[in-house]
Amino acid sequence: MIVFRRKAGQAIHIGSDIRIVITEVEPGQRVHIGIEAPLATPVHRLEIYEHIRAENAAAAGGNALDWLQKGA
Amino acid sequence: MQSNLADEQPQSSRWVNAEIDNPKIFEFPSGVAGFTYAKQYVFLAGAGNVACMHCTDHPEAAFVVTDWDENRLGKPPALRPEERALLELETNQEPLWLLVLNPFSDPEWIYANLKAPIAINELRQRGVQCVQISDDLQLRYHWMRHPNKLQD
Numbered sequence: 001m002i003v004f005r006r007k008a009g010q011a012i013h014i015g016s017d018i019r020i021v022i023t024e025v026e027p028g029q030r031v032h033i034g035i036e037a038p039l040a041t042p043v044h045r046l047e048i049y050e051h052i053r054a055e056n057a058a059a060a061g062g063n064a065l066d067w068l069q070k071g072a
Numbered sequence: 073m074q075s076n077l078a079d080e081q082p083q084s085s086r087w088v089n090a091e092i093d094n095p096k097i098f099e100f101p102s103g104v105a106g107f108t109y110a111k112q113y114v115f116l117a118g119a120g121n122v123a124c125m126h127c128t129d130h131p132e133a134a135f136v137v138t139d140w141d142e143n144r145l146g147k148p149p150a151l152r153p154e155e156r157a158l159l160e161l162e163t164n165q166e167p168l169w170l171l172v173l174n175p176f177s178d179p180e181w182i183y184a185n186l187k188a189p190i191a192i193n194e195l196r197q198r199g200v201q202c203v204q205i206s207d208d209l210q211l212r213y214h215w216m217r218h219p220n221k222l223q224d
Contacts, residue, residue, distance in 0.1 A: 039158050040101035042108065044203050052188045052203055053079075053106035055174065055211050056135070059185065060107070062176035064134040065126060068118035 079108045096197060097128060101158050104172075104201040105188060107133040113199065122173070125190070138215075140169035140189060149204055151191060158200050159193040167191035172201075173215060184215035 004012055011021040017038050024032035035043050042049075098113045110133035116124040118136070127133035140148045148169040151159070159167055170190040174183040186209040192199045 039154055042102045042105070042203075044105075045205065048187070048203060048205055049105060051211055052185070052201075055185050056104055056106040056172065056188070056201075058177045059135050059172050059174035060133060064124045064136045065116060067175055068116070068122065068124050068136060 079103070079106055095128075098192065098197045098199045100199045100201070102200060104133070104135075104190070105203065125170070125172075136173040136175055137170040137190065138173055138184070140171055145186065148189060148191075149202065149206075149209075151202065155191065155200050155202055159191060159198050160196045161193050165193070165195075167193055171215070174212070175218065177212075179218065181217055182215050183212040185211055186213045187211045 006012065006022045008022050008025050011019055013019055018041065019036040021034040021036075022031060023034045026032075037043055044052075095114050098115070100111050100113060102108060103110050107127070107130065110127040110130040112128045113125050113133075114128060115137075116126055118124055122136060122138045125135045125137045142148070151161075151167065161167060168191070170192060171184040171186065172188065172190065174185065177183065186204070188201050188203050188211075190199055190201050
């Protein structure tokens with residue numbers, strides 16, 4: 001993992017079309033991050049995305065077509 | 073720390089040979105969570121308002137879907153501007169909302185994923201899975217009992 005030290009207002013570039021900007025650093029532990037990415041690049045909070053990903057995998061874990069053809 | 077967030081493409085033997093007349097292929101520019109590499113889907117009708125959303129070239133990406141039921145769930149979530157743009161919706165056009173059902177994780181219940189419904193633009197044949205951050209929407213909403221359990 002690449003680790004950068006950044007201040008509010010500073011940014012990081014990933015590839016040619018993703019830009020991550022530190023917009024605000026609160027006195028506690030929270031950091032506000034702005035992300036510019038192509039429309040088709042999904043950007044989500046990790047903890048939510050991981051749950052969705054696992055549930056999609058479970059939902060695709062059987063044979064959907066077979067299940068439907070057997071009369072659901 | 074090693075992080076692997078890329079969706080891996082499994083070597084699946086679960087191929088379906090199905091001939092479809094005039095297939096209507098829907099483009100999912102972002103794929104769906106966990107299957108971001110699978111971007112083209114067809115909808116194969118099942119019983120009632122249940123269908124199979126099946127990827128055309130990655131057979132492991134196949135889902136049972138059904139319509140968002142406003143009577144049970146209320147209005148579907150609002151689309152974010154970037155989701156509207158991905159769907160190429162016209163200004164006042166609303167998408168068709170679908171829910172991914174999970175009939176495989178529980179022998180008693182079929183779950184619906186309210187946390188990540190699918191929005192479809194039927195005219196442009198485009199789809200997006202819209203991840204919701206609201207805690208009010210359940211990942212495993214009890215949609216219905218399995219049909220063979222209804223008599224129990």
